[in-house]
Amino acid sequence: MTKTSSLPGAPRGPADHEVRSQIVAAATEHFSRYGYEKTTVSDLAKVIGFSKAYIYKFFESKQAIGEMICANCLGGIESEVRAAVAQAERPPEKLRRMFKAIVESSLRLFFQDRKLYEIAASAATERWQATVVYEERLQALLREILQEGRQSGDFERKTPLDETVAAIHLVMRPYLNPLILQHSLDCAEEAPAQLSSLVLRSLSP
16 A cells, blocks of 8 residues: 655644634635735734734644645645546556546636635645655555556556656646646647547556
8 A cells, every 4th residue: 555645734833723724724715815925924914903923823834824725725635536437447448538537627727716826836845744745645546546556457567656657647747736837728629639549558467
């Protein structure tokens, strides 16, 4: 079983989840309107009506808040991908649906909320823990699909599993990484079908 990293943004300070959620909700709205880079913790404190010192009781930095928001966004994409995969019965179709859902969900974030997309871009640039966990979890899902396909006889078994997972992850990476995604928009519509078909041909027993 693949070992994945723990979730980012470990709670600090008072165990008041309502306040922490209030800070994250306000920050999400503020970042959506003004952008992550242009917002300071002081700005958030004014909007929420808390002192900056009080916010620091719950989050050690602006990045820690951004990490939580980023984790929420990426967690939403992961949920959509898993839901799409769960609708398929056989591993080849699961893989096709995984490719399609990753691209569609990533593009939705890119086009519908560019300010939050900027947080994801910052996270990818600096390799925040939220992005590391996200990619690890999707690789774990990919591994599950490949293992199932090998057991069912749909996929070849000669290539080491780790090598196969790593190679397919590289194919998916332009649509997982927001920094690369913005340069892949011109072929995003046809990419899921074409890439998944290419990968499935390579997996044929």
